Amino acid sequence: MKRTLISSVIAVLLFTAVFGLAYPLLFTGVSQVVFPGASNGSKLERDGKLVGSKLIAQDFRKPVLGPNGKPKTDKDGNPVMVADPRYFQSRPSQTSYSPSATFFSNLGPNSTDARDEVKANIASYLALERRYDRGLTAGAVPADAVTQSASGVDPDISQTNARIQAHRIAAVRRLPMATVNKLIADHTDGRFLGLFGEPGVNVLELNLALDGQAT
Amino acid sequence: MAQGWLQIAIFLVVVVVLTPPLGIYMARVYRNERVFLTPVLAPVERLTYRAIGVDPAREQDWKGYARTLIVFSGLFFLALYLILRTQSIQPLNPQGFNSAPWDVSFNTTSSFITNTNWQYYGGETTLSDFSQMAGLTVQNFVSAAVGMAVVAALIRGILNRTSKSLGNFWQDTVRTLFYILLPLTVVVAVLLVAGGVLQTVAHAITAKTVLGADQLLAVGPVASQVAIKQLGTNGGGFFNVNSAMPFENASAFTNFVELLAIILIPAALTYTFGRMVGRQRQGWAIFAAMLALFLVLIVVVVPAEQHGTVAQHMAGLHNGGNLEGKEVRNGIAQSGLWTATTTSTSNGSVNSALDSYTGLGGAVPMAALGTSEVIFGGVGTGLYSMLVFVLLAVFIGGLMVGRTPEYLGKKLEAREVKLASLAALFTPLTVLVTTGLAIATKFGKPSIYASGPQGFSETLYAYLSQANNNGSAFAGYTGFVQPNAPGNGGSFGISFADVLGGGTMVVARFVPILLVLAIAGALAGKKVAPVGPGTMRTDNPTFVVLLVGVVVLVGALTFFPALLLGPIVQSLSTQLF
Numbered sequence: 001m002k003r004t005l006i007s008s009v010i011a012v013l014l015f016t017a018v019f020g021l022a023y024p025l026l027f028t029g030v031s032q033v034v035f036p037g038a039s040n041g042s043k044l045e046r047d048g049k050l051v052g053s054k055l056i057a058q059d060f061r062k063p064v065l066g067p068n069g070k071p072k073t074d075k076d077g078n079p080v081m082v083a084d085p086r087y088f089q090s091r092p093s094q095t096s097y098s099p100s101a102t103f104f105s106n107l108g109p110n111s112t113d114a115r116d117e118v119k120a121n122i123a124s125y126l127a128l129e130r131r132y133d134r135g136l137t138a139g140a141v142p143a144d145a146v147t148q149s150a151s152g153v154d155p156d157i158s159q160t161n162a163r164i165q166a167h168r169i170a171a172v173r174r175l176p177m178a179t180v181n182k183l184i185a186d187h188t189d190g191r192f193l194g195l196f197g198e199p200g201v202n203v204l205e206l207n208l209a210l211d212g213q214a215t
Numbered sequence: 216m217a218q219g220w221l222q223i224a225i226f227l228v229v230v231v232v233l234t235p236p237l238g239i240y241m242a243r244v245y246r247n248e249r250v251f252l253t254p255v256l257a258p259v260e261r262l263t264y265r266a267i268g269v270d271p272a273r274e275q276d277w278k279g280y281a282r283t284l285i286v287f288s289g290l291f292f293l294a295l296y297l298i299l300r301t302q303s304i305q306p307l308n309p310q311g312f313n314s315a316p317w318d319v320s321f322n323t324t325s326s327f328i329t330n331t332n333w334q335y336y337g338g339e340t341t342l343s344d345f346s347q348m349a350g351l352t353v354q355n356f357v358s359a360a361v362g363m364a365v366v367a368a369l370i371r372g373i374l375n376r377t378s379k380s381l382g383n384f385w386q387d388t389v390r391t392l393f394y395i396l397l398p399l400t401v402v403v404a405v406l407l408v409a410g411g412v413l414q415t416v417a418h419a420i421t422a423k424t425v426l427g428a429d430q431l432l433a434v435g436p437v438a439s440q441v442a443i444k445q446l447g448t449n450g451g452g453f454f455n456v457n458s459a460m461p462f463e464n465a466s467a468f469t470n471f472v473e474l475l476a477i478i479l480i481p482a483a484l485t486y487t488f489g490r491m492v493g494r495q496r497q498g499w500a501i502f503a504a505m506l507a508l509f510l511v512l513i514v515v516v517v518p519a520e521q522h523g524t525v526a527q528h529m530a531g532l533h534n535g536g537n538l539e540g541k542e543v544r545n546g547i548a549q550s551g552l553w554t555a556t557t558t559s560t561s562n563g564s565v566n567s568a569l570d571s572y573t574g575l576g577g578a579v580p581m582a583a584l585g586t587s588e589v590i591f592g593g594v595g596t597g598l599y600s601m602l603v604f605v606l607l608a609v610f611i612g613g614l615m616v617g618r619t620p621e622y623l624g625k626k627l628e629a630r631e632v633k634l635a636s637l638a639a640l641f642t643p644l645t646v647l648v649t650t651g652l653a654i655a656t657k658f659g660k661p662s663i664y665a666s667g668p669q670g671f672s673e674t675l676y677a678y679l680s681q682a683n684n685n686g687s688a689f690a691g692y693t694g695f696v697q698p699n700a701p702g703n704g705g706s707f708g709i710s711f712a713d714v715l716g717g718g719t720m721v722v723a724r725f726v727p728i729l730l731v732l733a734i735a736g737a738l739a740g741k742k743v744a745p746v747g748p749g750t751m752r753t754d755n756p757t758f759v760v761l762l763v764g765v766v767v768l769v770g771a772l773t774f775f776p777a778l779l780l781g782p783i784v785q786s787l788s789t790q791l792f
Contacts, residue, residue, distance in 0.1 A: 003268070004283050007385070008290040010267045016294070019392070020353035024439040027404055031414040031438065039414040041434050041462065043422075052422045053432055055411060055461035062426060084426060091543070100419060100433035101340050102456040104540055104568035106691040108669035109524035109577065112791045114539065118530035143535025144543050147527070150459030150567045156543040158535075189466065189544065196222050197467025198546030207425055 044204065046211075052204055057153045059097045060087040060207065083128050085172045087207045088157070088165050091144055092121055095152035105148040121146035133167035140164075156200025159188060175213065183209050216521065219548030223513060226552065227506075229475065230482050234502065237479060238486020244394045245367045245387065245491065256393050263389050271389070274380035277736025280368055281729055283384040284361060288328055288725070291357060296324040298350040299342075308343035309418040310433075315341055316706075318713035319695045325717035327351055329724035330358035330593055332444065332451030332563050332686035335694035335713060339433040339454050344416055351451060352440045356400075359447030360391040362595030365728055366484060367391075369599050370491050372735025373623055379739045381732070395480070396446060404442035406472045411465030413437040437463055445476035448593040450563030450686040458553075458566040459542055470549055470566065477562045481591040484598045492623055496754035501601055504762045508590045509559055512579050517551035519576035525789055537576070540568025551576070558583035561593030563686025570665070570673065570689040574786030577672060580687060581782060584679040585774040586766050587642050593684060599731045601766075605753070606635040606734070608765045612751050612758070622753060624743035631737050638730040642682050643773040645723045649678040649715055650777065658711035664691025667792025672781035681716045682723040 031039035042054040052058050061081035063071035072080040078096075083089050090097065094105040107114035122141050130136050142161040157165075166180045173180075187206040191197050243250050264271050275283065298305070299320040303313050314320065315336055326333040327350070336342065342351070364387035371382050408414050415434050422430045437453045441463050444451055454460040464470055482502065489498020521536040536547045545553070550567035557564050558580035569580055583590060589601040606622060610632050613620030620627040653659030653674050662677070663670040673692040680687055694712035698705045744750075752758060 001282070001286075004286045005290075007267045007269050008283075008287045011287060011385075012290050012294045014263065014266055015357055015392070016349050016353050019356040019397075020349035023397070023400075024348045024352055024436045025416070027401070027439045028414050028416055028436050031408045035408045035414075038411045038465075039408050039438070040417070041413050041415070041420070041432055042411055042465070043420075046425075050420065050422045052424055052430060053462075055465050056430070056432065058424045058426070058430060059428060060426060087425070097430070099460075099462070100431040101337065102454050102460055103337070104456060104459075104570060104690045106568065106570040106664055106689075107526070107539055108570060108665045108672075108691075108785075108792075109526060109537075109573045110667070110669065110785050110788060110791050111526055111665060114524065114526035114571075115530045115791055118527055118532050118539075122531060138531055139533065141532070143523075143527075143532060143538040146532060147537075147539040147541075149538075150540045150542050150565075151454075151456045151461060153461065154542045154544075155461055158543055192467035192471055195225065196471050197544050197549050200543040204425070211425070 044208065046208060051208070054202060054205060055155050056099045057090040057093065057097050057155050058204055060084050060089050060203070085128070085168060087210070088162065088169060088203050090203045091149045091154050091157060092147065093152040094148045097153055099153045102152055104150060107148070118146050129164055129168055131168070132171045133164055136164060155202055155204060156189070157203055159184070159199055159201055162201040162206070169210065173210065179213070183213070219517060219546070222548050223517070223552050226471070226474065230478055233479060234483045234486050237483035238498070239490060241395060241483060241487040242490035244390050245370070245487065247386075250394065252394060252398060260389060260393055263393070264385065267385065269385040271383050271386035273383055274378070275383055276379040277372070277381055277732045277739070280381045280384050281732045284364070284728065285725065287384070288361060291354065292324055292328045295327060295350050295354060296320060298346055299323060302343050302346050305343060305345045307345035307348070307416065310343070312341060312343050315695065316708040318708035318710040322694055322713040322717040325720040326686065327354035327451065328358060329684050329720045330362055330447065330449060330561070330596070331681060331684040331720045331724070332449045333681050333688065333716065333720065334451055334455070334686070335708070337455035337697060339435070340697060344435050347440060347453060348436060352443060355440065355443040355447045355449040355451070356392055356396055359396060359443070359449065359594045360388045362593055363391045363395070364388045364595070365731060366595040366599045369602060369731055369735040370488060372739040373625065374492060375739040376743055377740065379736065381735050381739060396443065399446050400442045403446060403472060403476045404438045407438040407442055407469050410469035410472065412441060412469055413462045414439060434462070441473065442476065444564060445473045445562065446480060448477065448481065448560050448562040450557065452564060458564045459568070464566055467544055467549070470545055470553070474553060474556055477560055477564070478556055478591055480594045481560050481597045484595065488598060494623070494754065497623065500754045500759050501598070501605065503759045504766070505589070505591050505601065507759070507763055508586065508766065509555065512555040512559060512583055512590070513552060516555050516576050516579040517548055519573045519579070520547045520551050522573065524573045526791060529791065537571070537573055540571035542566065554580055555583065558685060558687055559588070559590035559592070561588040561596060561683060561685050563680065565687050568690060569676070569687060570691045574782050577689070578778060578782035578786065581676060581679060581774070581778060582770070584683045584685055585643070585778070586770040587639065588683045588685065589766055596684065600727070603635045603638045603731065603734070604766050605762060606631060607639060608758070608762045609751065609753060610635070611765060612761055616751060618749055618751060621744060621750060624746065625738050625741045626744065631734055634730050634734045634737065638727050638734070639769055641726055641730070642723050643769070645682040645719055646678050647773070647777070649682065649719050650675050652715065653678065653712070661709050662692050662694060662712040664693065668781050668784045669792065672785070675777055675781055677712070677716065678719060681719045684720060684724050
């Protein structure tokens, strides 16, 4: 018994050193050299400054200003946000697009909150997009545009969603539809081997490319 | 939809193809034979035995094996608890996190020692890099190795005709760690980083977004942990939202790699079993039973999610399926497949929010847990739990045809059947008692997020998951309140949920392990009867059907009333709560 105990103590220390420290640290070193981009978070830069990560969605809404010129807040004290029409909009997020404190929305299948939320999201999607895409009906609103993602920072939107928003972008930025649709296609990640997963349009990269067009 | 089924079918084919080669490799490892890594690893292995001062050739009977396992796990329990509680004075804590309170730390410790990886804590808002690596990553390896050691011991018990020996715990654990888990983990980790997963020990970084806001990007040594969390059927994520987080699961490619990593070892162990007992069909029979149950789960969950939820239909959303709590790059098919895979393999990682699944879709992970994690199951645990059901099926089959039950030539007598029944019933019983306590007393209430039947589902799922050492969650249920995330200001644990859950995980892990080792001990040394015309075959379709029937019957009889109160009410109801 005493021998087992001593052996176990040594094993705890040894395995912690090997699997807990040596393995992850050595592997970090190797990844930093071999895959510097991915291992540091697929960072994107603009004018030499860090603008975000390819993998992490951003908020493309801006705060609404009240009559006094200060941001308006709702009853919980959070700023009221409205979509910036010059940009493609990410999916709704329960975390205000925070990648450092992630949680699920946990809206259940039979919850009144879920119904109200989806209803409100459909209404605001229509209010934003129908001005530019006259044919858009409530029934055609894509599911990804009105439901919250799992991570709260889903970097992608569906191709259907992007093509609807393209009408607005083209109008507001005075770009030909063909140009916008080309940019969407350029920033669509296809399925793995053309088979696994779903295609998604990377919103941050797409918006950066749009800004690049303007200048 | 056809695209979705095609992805799933091809994934399953890949699993079937990879099962034999890995199965053969593991059989050689457990038979102490030479493998292609031997030249590199044999010196490491010898050095390890010398350092811990054990003789790997010393054979242990079931009591010796069990004693070593318990002492070893107990010391790791103490070590992990100490690490978690002294986090604030350790290195590699770039965000300066304090330690989580005692109750949450107890729960987390229990969770990782038992290969559960249930998470009341939010990884990126609670734990330092040191805790994640030296505390949790190491457990992902060790607890997985312990589960696999137990199945190796059980197989030796079934095989051994002349002595009571089950092998040596140290040898099984060390060889599992160095020959199986470490090499596979390195391969998977490389693939993950190549696919975009993070791996750094740098500080969190702040980006200035396109619209000029600050965005704090939490980073860390993610890929190294995710690789073993999937391979060891652990499931505890670096981030709170686990493999839904793009930093943990960046693309359709990494999703595929992680899914494969989750199911590969449990699937291949059935082949290892067939190989070690010298009858490959016996391994395939178990594989077939597991696959049949697995297919049922997939065929229910994917269409259910494709259909969307009652709330979404009422809001006027009818197309695209239920994407609430799912990521675009995964879509419905990869989310549903992931959920079926992780909940049946005791993995517990999620790439979508289970709490937001449809009623019927949410019943699938519960059903998977209700079968006591034998559908491939955890590494080692899945196979030994399934072998318990095999013994019960042989016993029931024996009763039906009026013969003495035998498995692989060994007579099953009162002692083995009693132990197997206890092992099969212990975990379900734990679930029902703990769920009852949490629902019927006022102490369980602060943990529940949703109202109505969803609240019941959350509670039932929490104890199903913890007792089955799975770790996935209907994440509304909580034992740790962090009002000011990120950071630990004002946070507190809910002691009832933490302690009940932690206790459940420990008891439901180690009692079945002891029972399984006792079964192995009872079978070891028994003479083998020759196969005769009256021997009931355990490698044909009839037996597979019988085995599936026993698994479903035990699970269904135990949990049907509870499932009625939660997911079944929800999927039949058009009412909102």
